[in-house]
Amino acid sequence: MSPDTPHLDPIFGRLTLDAIPFQEPILLGTFAVVVLLGIVVVGVVAYFNAWGYLWREWITSVDHKKIGIMYIILAIVMLVRGLADAVMMRLQQAMAFNGADGYLPAHHYDQIFTAHGTIMIFFVATPLIVGVMNFVVPLQIGARDVAFPFLNNIGFWLTTMAAMLVNLSLFVGEFSQAGWVGEPPLSGLADLPGVGVDYYLWALQISGVATIIGGINLLATIMRMRAPGMTFMRMSIFTWSSLCVNALIVLSFPFLTIAVSLLTLDRLIGTHFFTLDAGGNPMAYVNLVWVWGHPEVYILVLPALGLYSEFVATFCSKRLFGYNSMVVALVSICVIGFIVWVHHFFTMGSGASVNAFFGIATACVAIPTGVKVYNWLFTMYRGRIRFEVPMMWTISFMFVFLLGGLTGVLNSIPAADYVLHNGMMVVAHFHNVAIGAITFAMLAAIDYWFPKAFGFRLEPFWGKVAVWSWTIGFFVAWMPIYVAGFVGVTRRTRVFDDPSLQPLYIIAAIGTAIILVGVVAFLIQIYVSIVNRKALRDVTGDPWGGRTLEWSIASPAPDYNFAFTPVVHDVDAWADMKARGYKRPTEGFKAIHMPKNTATGIIASILVFIFAFAVIWYMWWVAAISFLLLLGVLIGHTFIYDRSFHIPEDVVTRTENERTRLLAQQG
Amino acid sequence: MASTAHTEVKGDNFHVTEEPHHEGHSTVIGFWIFLMQDMLLFCGLFAIFAWLGGHYANGPAPLDDGTGQPLFHLTPVAINTVIMMVSAFTCSMGMVNIRKENVGAALRFFGITALLGLGFLFMQYREAVNMAAVGATIQTSAFLASFFVIIFTHCLHVIAGLVWFVVLAVQINLHGLDDANERRAVCFSMFWNFLDITWVIVFVFVYLMGVLK
Amino acid sequence: MKLHHFYALLPLAAILAGCNAVELNPSGDVAVQERDLILYATELMLIVILPVAFLTTLFAWHYRHDNKSARYEPEWHHSTPLEVVVWGIPIIIIAVMSVTTWKTAHTLDPYAPITRLGPDQPVPPGTKPLVIQVVALDWKWLFIYPEQGIATVNEVAAPINQPIEFRLTADRTQNSLNIPAIAGQVYAMPTMETELHAVVNKVGEYRGKSSRFSGTGFSEMHFWFHGLSTEDFGKWVAQVKTAGGTLDTATYQQLQVQSVSEPVHRYGSVDPQLYKLAVDQCVGKPGNLCLSTIRANDFKKGNGLCRPNVSASN
Ligand code: HEM
C-alpha cells in the first residue's frame, strides 16, 4: 500500500516535468554548467583516447592505492559542493536581519543546510578518511593489497553513486529539509511527503552499506595481512586508529542501516515505527540514529588523530612519545564512544541521573584525548621540528583542537547543555572539530602522501598559503559563531529578529571567504605542482625522512607495493631499517601474485543507483528490473574463478632496476 | 611493550623471499565479521521490538487478535523452530562431508537443508497469511511493524541462503571442490548456523515472551 | 595559578559578546546558575589548556629545525613520571568536573521544582508555582494559564520572583521552548508531556523562541516573554480576560493549521480539558482515539516483556 498518490503514472511513477526546477534560474544555470562540464570532460577524455586507459587502470581497478585516490577525488569534488552550500547559508544569514527575508525562502534554506551537513559528513569527511586509510594502511603494514580487493572497488562505486543521488536531487525533485540526521516526526511522510527525504534516505543507505563493506575489508586486512614481525604493538599509530575506526564502523553502522530502513518502510509502505499514530514512537529513531551517530563522529576524528601522530613523529625526526599510552587512549575512546549517545538529547526529558551519567561518560572521552595532546607535545620536546606543510597543519590543529576540546566538554555537562543545545555554540563546536581536526588532517595527509601516490611532491608555497588561510579563516568564521552561541542564537535559523547580531554574521561571512581562499590555494597548489612535476620529483621514495614502511619503496609506489614482503622488528619499521643500515635488494626478484581488475563493481553500483532512483519516484517496474539485473550481476560475479594474475618477473625486475638506477643517480 | 620490542635481539633479515599470503586466507574471518554485524542488525531490531512491541494501537495483540483468539499460535512456530534446528544439523553434516571431500553426500545434506529452509518459509508464509486474515499486517500497529520486520528480515536471510545453495551446487558441479568452493561451503554453513541461532532467539524473545502473561 | 585569576578573562568574553549576551547576563535564577556553571567549567579546563597552548608555542619555537643548540634526543620516547602526569591531570580535572556535573544535573534538572529565587533566597513556604501549559503548534506557541483560565498565542507573561512551572507538549512536530534569559530549554514533543521549572527575577521583556528545528516556519517561531511585577501581572491577566474569545476545540483546530509568523492572539477563557486532549492527540476526536485510552488498552492486553507505560511518557 504505497502512500496514496491518486494518479501514479504507471511508467514514470510520481516523476513529472514539475520535478525539474524550470522556474529556478540559478538551479537551471548550475545544471547547465554541470552538464556542459560533463560533456567537456567526456569529450576531452575521448579526444585523448583515454577512455580505455581510465576503464582499465582506474574504474575497474582493485588496486587499493588507486581506489584510495579515487575516494579522495570524490571527496574533494563534494567538498566544493558542500562549500557552495555553506557560502549560500552564510550569505543568507548575513542578510536576513531587520525584517529582511534574505534571498533564500525556507524551502530552499532548509534543503541547503540538510544537504550541506549530509554531504560534508557522508561524502566529504567519510570518503576522505576511507580514502586515506585505503591508500596508507596496506602500505604501512607491508601488504600488497587489501583482504578483499573487489569489495574495495564496489564500496567506492557505491559511495560515488550515493553522492550522485544527492546531487541529482538538486535538479530532479528536491532534497530533504529535515537536517542531517533526519529525525522524525519531521522527516515522516505526514510532514515531508515529497521525494526529498527519500533521496536522503537512499543516499544514506547506500553509502552506509558501502562503509560497512569497507570496514569489514580493512578490519580483515589489518588482522590478517600484516607483514611478518609486525605484531599489533608494532603497528603505526595511524594503523591502530584505522583498526579502531573500522571496528567502530562494523559495530555502529548496522544501527544506521536499521534506522534508515525502518524510516524508509514508514514512508514507503506505511508502517508505524516512528509515526505519531498507531503506536509508533519517534524517540526510537532518535536513539537508533545516535547510537550510530556518536561513534560516527569518532569514526571521523580518530583517523585524523592517528595522522597527526604520524606527522609529529616524522617531522620532529623522533620516535613518538608514549606509544602505549596512545594505543590505550585510542581503544578507550572507542569503548567510551558507545556509551555516550544520550548527550545528543539531554533536553528531551530523560531523568537527571540518566543525563548526569551520560554527561560524565562523555567528559571521560576528554581524558584519553588529553593524553594524546600531551603525547604530541612531548614528541616535539627534544625533537628537530621541520615545518613542512603537514607539520604546519599539525601545529595549527593543536591550537584549534584545544578550543574544540574545551567547548566539547562544556556541551557534555547536561545543565550547561540546556542552554547550549541546538545553539550556534554547538554548531561552532562541531565545525571546530570537523574543520580544525578532520579537514586539516586530511589536507595534511594529501600533502604528505602525494609523492607516494604520484611520484612528486606538492609545491610548498601554496600549501602554506592554504594552511594560513584555513587557520585564520577558521577563527574569523567561527569565533563570531561561538559568540552568537553565547548570545543564545539558535541553529538552522534562516531569519533573525535581533538586529544586534548582524555584525557577527558579517564577520563570519568574511571568515568563510578567507577559508575559500584556502581552498583555492589548495587547488592552485595541485595545479602548480603538476606543472612543475619534474622539479618536484621524489627520487628517493622517502622525501620526509619517514619512519613507516611506505617510505621504504619507490615513489610512486609500484602496483605490487613491495617487491619483497618486509620483515618488521620494531615500531617505526623503516626508521629501524635505516638506522641499522638496511640494504635494498637489487636482484632475485620473482613474479608477484596480484588480484585482477573487475567491472562488476561499477556495473552493480550503477544498477543500485537506478534501483534507488526508481524507488524514490515509485517507478516500480524499473526498480524490479534493475533489482533482478543486480542480482544477476552479483551472482554472475561469483562464477568468475580466475581472479588473479602474476606480474611477471621481468616486469618486477625492470621496475626495481629503474629504482636502483634513480637511487644511484641521486648519489 | 614498545620498549621491549626495542631491546629485543634483532634479526637482520628485512624481507622474506617466499610469498607469505595467499588468496582467500581472509575470507572466513571477513565473513565472520560480516555475520557479527548482521547479528547487531538483529539486535537493533530486537531492541525496537522490546520498545514498540507492546504498542497495539487498539489492534491485535499476541494473546488477542481482536476476536478473542490468540494471534500467536505457538505450535506451528515451534515446529518451525525444530525445522530450523534440524536444518542446522543437516548443514553441519554437509560440512563434515565437505571436510572429508565427500562431495555427493555433502550436496545431499545441503540439499536437505535447503528443503527444510523452503518448508520454514512456507510455514512463515502461512502464518503471515493467517494474520492478515484477521487484519494483522505490517501496517496495522507499531507492535506488528516491529514483529513483521524481524520475521521478514529472517525470511530474507533464509531466501538468500536458498539462492546461495543453488549457486553453490552449480559451482561445485562445474569446478568440483576446489579451494574457492570449499571456502564458500564453509561460509555457507556458517551463515546457516547463524540463521538457526537467530531464529531460536526470535522464537524465545518474540513468540514465547509474547504469549507470556 | 589561582582560580580567580581567570576571572580576568571574563570581561574579555563580555566585550566580545556585546551588551546583548543574554546567556552571559541572564535575568532568571536558573539561567544565572547555568551561566556560572559554564564559566566555572571553562576556567577549570583552561587550567590544562593554557599551559598546553603555551608549551606548544614554546616547543615549536625552541625545537625548530635550525636551532642546533636545542637538545635533540631522537630515541627518547618514554618517561614513567611524565606518563603519570599526562594521565593524571586530565583524570583529576574530569573527576572534579564530574562532581559538579552530577550535582548540577540534579539541582538544575528542568523537572525539579524551583527551590530558590536566587542565592540565599529560598522560595517562601507555601508559594504555589504559576502553571503554564505550552503547546507547540506549526509554527506558533500556545500558552494556557489553567488557574487564570486564559490563553495566549506567541506571547507569555509571568510575575517576577514566583516559580513558574511550564508543562510542555506539541501538536505535530517537535520544538523546544527556549527563553535564554530565564532558563535552559526543554523539548515540546507530540504525544508526550515534558516539564520546565524556572523563575524570572527582573522586570523586563525577554526573547523566547523554538530551538528545535521544526520546518518551514521555524525561524519565525519566536515570542516575547514579559517579566512583570505581581501587580502588573494581575493587570495583564485582566486585560487578556477582557480581550474575550474562547480557546475551545474549534479554535484549537484552527491553530493546528500550519502558519508562519502568526500574530499574537489572546483568549479570555479556555476549555479546561483542552490541554489534556492536546497531549492525548485527540482534540475533536472520539475518546477511544485518545492516547491514554489506547495505552490503557495496550496495558490490559500487555505481555511480560513489552508492557507499555500507562503514563504519558516515552
Ligand atoms: C569550511 C567551511 C564551512 C562553513 C562555512 C560551514 C557552514 C555551515 C553553516 C552556516 C551551517 C548551518 C548552521 C546552522 O544550523 O545555522 C552548517 C551546518 C553544518 N555543517 Fe558546516 N560549514 C563548513 C564546513 C563543514 C565541514 C568540513 C563539515 C563536516 C565535515 C560540516 C558539517 C556540518 C554539519 C553536520 C552541519 C549541520 C547540518 C544540520 O543542521 O543538519 N561543515 N555549516
Ligand SMILES: [Cu+2]
Ligand atoms: Cu555525540
